[in-house]
Amino acid sequence: MAEALRRARPVALALLWMLAVPGLQAAETKGHVVEGSRAAGLAECVKPAAQMRRQHMEFIKHQRIVTVHEGVRDTPYSLAGCVECHVRYDERQIPTPINHPDQFCGACHAFAAVDLNCFDCHAAVPNGGQESVSPSRREGEAHP
Template sequence: MAKAAVRAGLVAVGLAWVLVTQVVLAADAKTYVLEGSKAAALESCVEPTDVMRRKHMELIKHQRDATVHGGIRSSKHSLAGCVECHIRTDADQVPTPIHQKDEFCGACHAFAAVNLNCFDCHASVPKGPGAELASHAAFQAAGVDRSIQARPDGEDH
């Protein structure tokens, strides 16, 4: 009988601890949507926030497979679409690379201690004015030599 009472007490304490932890985590939950981005003006992303937080990589991988293997190019879950919506620009309207530690992708991945290597290959800013300069500057700041070179088709990369 005493063992059952102790066990019930421990279970109650454990459940209370879980409840308190969840309340504290919910109160401390950060939004990584930054002011000055298109996303800041929207009520939700292409999927509900809890889905995006947990499954964004699965969505991006699925989109990659559909595009690369199936030739299907939609933008609902594309990495370029994420960058376009979550990027912010500085006072001179130059886009701030999304993977820097204080930006949307970079801040969340730094918090979660996850290596963010998407932008080793993919653009960290949308195409347009200032994109090339911002991307080049971000790589220089990271110590990566990504000199701008002309491709045979005349495009820079």
């Protein structure tokens, strides 16, 4: 049994690679920002894009500490700043919530199979616009 598993491993890895490459190429071709967002017109984020992709959660956690414990809210790593820059606006200038599966945060987190729970409490569009809080957090409903 162990010998069969050892022999099957290279085949399984090759199949996974064949399935993953087209998805990775599509992600690279599509880009890492959503058209119609302010970020789409910028050369880079507050840090180079590769660094933001790898470390954005560390920046967000550090910002949480600075905001909650020190009261500092206006920094380049604020979640509101991310939403302000990366949210897409439709033709009527209505923001599309950033956590929808086809939007900036939602698409990347879906691709990486990572839970996106920031917007259970935080606004997913700038300035408390439409759909700013998840449906489960709306007035009159029980909070988890």
